[in-house]
Structure formats: structure tokens, C-alpha cells
Amino acid sequence: MHDAPPFSADAMLARLARWLRVLGWDTRLDPQLPDPDLVALANAEGRLLLTRDRLLLRELQPARSLEIVHDAPLQQLVQVVTVLQLAPPRELHSLPQL
Template sequence: MEEAPRFAADRMLGRLARWLRLLGADVSWYPDLGGSEFLRRARAEERIALTRDKRLRTAPDVGFLSSDGFRGQLREVLARFPFDPQRHAFSRCSRCNKELTPIEREDVRSLVPPFVYANHQRFARCEQCGRIYWQATHPERILGELRRLGLGW
């Protein structure tokens, strides 16, 4: 299975990082690092450095993004480092970047709202933060966003 690329997002790109994770990409986000320090860390972890920092734009292994908003940024990333979101979506926690673990439906009964439990069959959990994901809601939101980006599935 083709792997989604590994990214590092600079401190200005927190929202983009969460969206790329929802699409299944492995994204580190460093809210405290900037400039050359950020680039050093990204290289040490062998990640593509995504940044809005113009000083870094000439480095060959940097994905410099010109858009201010996360929708434009997402479009730039997918155009330059293409991967198939349909294959990878719903596999990673948008908050922690941890891969999700499938969880039995019975085990989430007390953890999710009753209407969610009643209407969904497949659930997964982030072992790090405990957040529960279900297969319908989040991909629906992702789908809507991708349609707005003109990428549609």
C-alpha cells in the first residue's frame, strides 16, 4: 500500500496539520519552533518541511506554502506531494498524530452519544488522548471540505 508522505508543519500551520492527519498523513507539528531550528528538526525526522517562512523557501526539501488559509494550503500540499486521501483517511488522530486502533462497538456504548452509537458500526480510538472516531461523521466532513477544494471524491 502506497504510504502517505511524512510532513512536519511549522508553528503557523496547526490547522493544516490537523487536516492532513484526517486525510491520513503523518504530520508532526512544532508550535514552538521556527526558522532554521524547525528545518533542522524536520530533517532529523526525515519529514517534508511545510512552512510559510519565506526565508526557507529556497531549500530543496521544503514545501513553501503561499496561501494564508488552510484550504489553499491543503490544495498546495496535495498538488505538490500527491497521495490518495481516500485510502488513508480515518487512520490517524487529528490531535495527536497517533495511528488509530479499531475498537469494538460494544466497548464505546458509554463513550459516545446514544445517536452516534445507534447510527454507526465502526469505531476507532486514539490510544494517546482517548478520543473516539467513528467512520461516518469525520469522512463526511472531509468529503465536504475536499469538494469545496475542487478535489471531490
Template sequence: MSEPDTAPRFLADAMLGRLARWLRVLGYDTFYDPAGDDKELVALSDAEHRVLLTRDRHLVHFLRPRHPLLITAEKPLVQLREVIGACRLSPPAELFTRCLLCNQPLRAATAEEAATLVPETARGLPGQVRRCPHCRHIYWYGSHTRRMRETLLRELPDWLR
């Protein structure tokens, strides 16, 4: 079981963008750059000790990354189950702690940011407003977040509570 300090870090290749997003929802550090070529991805995953997530058997066989995980499923949530099982991931303490766009850890938004950047119709919703310190994207617990949470609970009922 992985604790937050020892949780694996991931690098997803161009075929696994939706998987990368789900891993970020769960709070796992997941690098994703669809423009990177295979040799660059392997070098980066090796240098940063990241598990290289790929569906490309050729990449694994010929480029021999140090920590590959060959994903066999086509559907992102089934892929997510593969990663959880293979890496023995523990359920996160909370969801939505990383930016879904750039992978940075989110910080609590200031009262001023929440008041000016969250749509007026969403300002009274429960839950913390967060902001990415890198790309400045703002997150709040709206309908999209609720649907993602419900999807995870439905797809991973024995893993998430």
C-alpha cells in the first residue's frame, strides 16, 4: 500500500491522457505531455523515477524504461483499475487536490479569488474553492466535480468509500 510520501509518480504517454486526468483526480502526480516522443518520455520517466504508463508494447520492449506499466484496457476507468491494482495504490484521503490541467498541487483559494472567479451561481455551494498556483485555474465543488466523484464511487466501490 502506498502512503502519500511514498506514492508512485506516473508519466502517461500520448495514448493515455484520460487515464492521466483520472489519476490526477485521485491526487497522484501524473506527468502528461502528448507531444513528447517515446525516447523523451522514457528518459524523463527514468530520470524522475516515474512509472511509465503506456499501451505501446514496442516502447516497452525496445526502449526498456526502468518502471514500465503496460496498460491493456481501452477504457480509461478500466485502465485506472489496472494501475490501482498493479501499483497497489491506496485510496486518497480526498479527491481533487491536483490541477487536472497541469498536475500541480492545488492551494486553497483566497476569499477574494473565490468571490471574483467562481461563477455567481456556484458561490454558495459547499466545499472548498481551490486554485492552481501554476496555471491559475480555479476549482469548486460543482456539478462536474460531483459527477466525477459519483463515477469513481460507482466504478471503484470497494476501493473508495
């Protein structure tokens, strides 16, 4: 299990960002920020960019990113925890299977 990196989430993942914050993980969310600025800020701060936007990933190529593939925020959270091999927060008693 690993420690969580600092995250940056795009506007499509506001609910996931709130979950991450509630669970104590450093997560930046600025829904008004244009995509190029979002990527530049994430890169400058060494954040892992969480996004569902494939065009953003392909065109702007953030230094560190994770494409979120689920629609439901809880499934998104499970994806982040599973893919990054994070220790599930104690606040979550159980995580559903992907």
C-alpha cells in the first residue's frame, strides 16, 4: 500500500474531489480553471491529475494523470484507491468491487 499523492481534479469530477477531501487527501478542485491552466498548475505542483476527459489527456499530456472510467463517484473513488494501491481510509468500512 502507498501514500496518496496530492490530487488535482477536473470539473467533471467535483463529487470525487469532495470524497477525496472528506477522506483527508490533498485534492485541488477549481471548476472555473480552463484545461490548459489546470494541467499547468497540476504539473507545477506535482499533482496527479484526475480526469474523465480523454481529449485533455491526449492533447495536453499532463505529467501525471489518471483517467477515471466510472460514472458513479464511489466507483471512481474505488478506482483511485485500487489503481494507486492506496491504503483504504479507515473511514471507509468496505469498498465495493470494480
